[in-house]
Amino acid sequence: MSDQKGFTTTILHSDRLLKPEFGALHQPVHTAVTWGYDDVQGLVNVFQNKAKGYAYSRQGNPTVTALEHKVTQMEQGMATVAFSTGMAAISATVFALVKAGDHIIASSFLFGNTRSIMQTFMDLGIDITFVDATAVENIKNALQENTRMVFIETIANPATQVADLGSIGDFCEEKGLVYVVDNTMTSPYIFRPVTVKASLVINSLTKYIGGHGDALGGSVTDTGLFNWVNYPNITAVLRQQIRPEMLGITQIRKRGLRDGGGTLSPEAAHTIAVGAETIALRLDRACANAAALAGFLDTHPLVSKVYYPGLESHPQHGLASSIFHRFGGLMSFALHDGVDCFEFLNHLKLVIKSSNLGDTRTLAIPVAHTIFFELGAERRAEMGIPDSMIRLSVGIEDTADLLEDFRQALEASKA
Template sequence: MKFSTKLIHGNLKIDETGATNTPLHLSNAFAHTAAEELEGIMKGTSMGFAYTRISNPTVTSFERRIASIEGGFAATATASGMSAIYLAIMNVVESGDEIIASSGLFGGTYTLLRNLKSYGIKVIFLETINEESLKNVINDNTKIVFAETLGNPKLDVLDIESVAKVCNDNNVIFIVDSTMTTPYLINPIEYGVDVVIHSTSKYINGTSNSIGGVIVDGGSSKYKDVKYKNFNEYSKKFGKMAYTAKLRDTVGKDIGAALSPFNAFLNLTGVETLSLRMRQHNLNTMAVAKFLSINSKVASVNYPNLPSSKYYTLAQKYYKNGASGVLTFRLGSKENAFNFINNLKMILNITNIGDAKTLIIHPASTICANNTQEEKEQMGVYDDLLRLSVGIEDIEDILVDVENALKFVN
């Protein structure tokens, strides 16, 4: 089954009614005719549904669809992208463990990782994560390497294959956030990644109508290692499903950050058009990047598929169909950046990406406002920097709005 077909039919189960859209199960609990049946479900020895915080038929349908298009063994949906990141990490680490992470992460993710010191977990941030930089800091306490496929908003391209090799050689769990790239552009599991995360609020949903996240389990055998003693019983019982089994039985169930059935339904609707939308996002973003790169009022443009990008070679290796729908550019001063935003007519000033509509934000004063100046610079965030999430409108209308707003830049 090809990718676009999987978006519509992947792991699709039509119920006895014959409905072609997945039914919306707005129930927080499910009745059973026999006590033994519910006992088996709660023990995890039989399939079924008991309580929506744990599982729900609509949510399960969405999880199965994402696992299909991402090439994973299983997927676990969550209430938000941030909860997906938190649960994915806390499913692995314990007090005394270490994590190596990219410093070019989304501001909220950076802060989440930084705050793990409260749990006795050490996080080492590297400006660049690659084979050489990892070898200098990886040790017996390292349990996770965490990075984004494309940094947000740094737009640094991760060399997934080489990092996966180091992680495999050292029995370290490799977790990537692929929100920016989506399964349309890349399946990180094929390159050796163990766990893939998405904020489904972005491209997977596509219309900013719901919050959600998802964790995709690649079915790694690393959890059998004595290093991961907290996985012992799950590895013996569930084999390559150990990560998902533990996630659902422990931190996932305990925290209760479940995706609502209604949001799962909205995401299922959105994901069916992912390939169509991503093709247009990529085409439009490349056109805007070229337009900005020749405008004298623009100090610099950052988009990995521009030949001028220092990540161009890596982008060509991993993202032959386009480097997603986000670019950044600098206008020389915060005043210029604000003037540009304030004079846009169609493009919306919103703290989101991946919408069908074109969106813009000033990261330094918004999504990275709680980070220190040093942290902002590590993330590639400056006072004159703007992040543009290019939508799927007609490119002529996007460029007209950009060109008119640039007239108010000194």
Template sequence: MPKNGFTTTIIHSDRRSNDEYGAIHVPMHTSVEYAFSDSRELAAVFQGKPGFTYARQGTPTTAALEAKLTQMEEGAGTVTFATGMAALTATFFSLLKMGDHLICSQHIFGNTNSLLGTLAGLGVDISFVDATDAANVRNAWRPQTRMVFTETLANPGTQVADLQGIGDFCGEKNLVYVIDGTLTSPILFKGRNVGASLVVNALSKHVGGHGNALGGAVTDTGLYDWADYPNIAEPYRKGKSTSWGLTQIKKKGLRDMGGTLSSDAAHRHATGAETLALRMHRICDNALSLADHLSALPKVAKVYYPGLDSHAQHERATSLFGGRYGGLMGIELAGDIDVFEFLNRLQVLVLATHLGDNRTLVLPVAHTIYYEMGPERRAQMGISDNLLRVSVGIEDIEDLIEDFNQALAHS
């Protein structure tokens, strides 16, 4: 069969898996336990043969979604989790030990920053660097360094990491390179193209897209050989060494930590993924038009969006993301505007804390998702009290522009 395009492949993924009765969607398998007619077969699955024993470690429905995600990332395998944070937790806690060193972008999601604080409390040394320049990653390296982590697109400042430069360095030092691709999704960027070892996606964002299910995933690109990685436990050093890391993440993250994705949520993400390309293209087009419009208004002090020529990493984003720039932007209102009064005047945009939805969502950054960091850390990150985070949706662009116009007119 000839290789199909992205959307064709995903739409027909379930049908081509020879599901029972010719179903075009893998059904929701809700059974917790799975019976065997042969005790030897039961033992074989426990010892590593593909199969299902207990729903905490996956179901046929989650497996079908994992196959889709592997296709989307052009990877070697995927494990799904209950949330994106569960996916990150499983990755860090499964692969790092006390005394290890992690190099991390300083421009990361607030909850991820909190998670890394917990990890540091358990003895993992973490260096936060400006990942927009790979030289900063290189300068932070030490013999104990095991992993480098960054996001493709920072939230909410929209900084674009030097993904290729970091990948080249990780290849030189044989470091595990973990990329959170949530804000770009596999339709704009694939981590394997810059040498990533693992790619994390919060499925509740663009992949699912409809704001109706939580979920996360870790995809192994197949590029990293885990044979020389010191933290792989002996029971998982079986079969091809390129699969050992994902096996350990699955065993620790699902069996031990219990961060399991439900079959219901997996089914929702699998069907949502079918329209990812269509939704993402519309979102990107809307976001660029909105950013262009807002950047010309006197009551808007600054627009942070990689699609603008004024963005510090505009050329890099164009090269990495194929001329589309995602749906996230930061909008800093003029200092004399009451940010809360402005937000309360909006009629189309939704005041909500989420990203990658069909609807356009907005919130005040300093007062919500970055409140716990305190004013000093926010100042270091360039987060002012009048900074808004906007996750652009698929509405008619004229309605989004008019909603901003009318709210600003009374501010």
């Protein structure tokens, strides 16, 4: 009999198999800020990366370590660093690995806050080219001699474009580029970026992994596929201390987490770790609800367009079908001219008007007026975001109740 267990079984027993104190089934919440050593050499060895251990919670804590181990298992990676938010994970990864004068190729469909921090990197001297990532040729055409990194999201938020993930992975491998894949919209249950040769995987743990809208967190997972020995931006001191395969993730922990300070609290780590145990159950239900709702909206006379990879009319439906286990719980739709999106949203009785994603409850938000407002009308038009677009994070409610709520809200919104 194989020792390899299924996705949920592995997550469910992850903490217990690490043997927490007193036989606890979950890793306890360790609130200590610092740790003491009877022999000072033990403390020195931790500082010098000669021994595993804890010195100061800004860069490591047993409760957070247990969550990192769980995320590594989910992503079938080599090692993970956890952060206070998904944005902290993104920021730390770029700050740790890219220098002024380097070049990044990024998807032109990046989420608003990610696009915003990319602009900050540009202001600091990092060159970034934004391209349509649904075709690998656009990545190839953007390559420069100083390109260090390609940054892609699996499914774009909110218009659900699906990146040409496998072909981009092959190209990055060929050219020796760090391939960063933000897996937040799919999660490791629906898709594992290691299968498309990703170097690093980003997750906003706040979303589907935590799953209950009650804790912020983010993570970076090293898949073990990238050869950090030849990467020019690794510091000399780390090259002397760290095993070659651990150079990238260690530099992210040192420069990105320790120096940047985006530390995940042990309380949040514990909450996320417990929430993660049911990710497969939650996403199976959310994806089924999203598919049903997309089908309903796609034929409704007041809806002009539905953005969901599970629909055959979606431009990347074939690609999504070939690489994703399911199509996700994120979707958007646009209303026909003359239908007020504010009025429609206010007619919803069950669905919550909120900005988060990956909650157990269905959430809706007018995109152009909120999360993409700062980009301006011209940039929104370039990204295919009409003023009437409504983004949905579909939850686990009973399907019939969700469909009825949208039916009555659309009926009440008729001109």
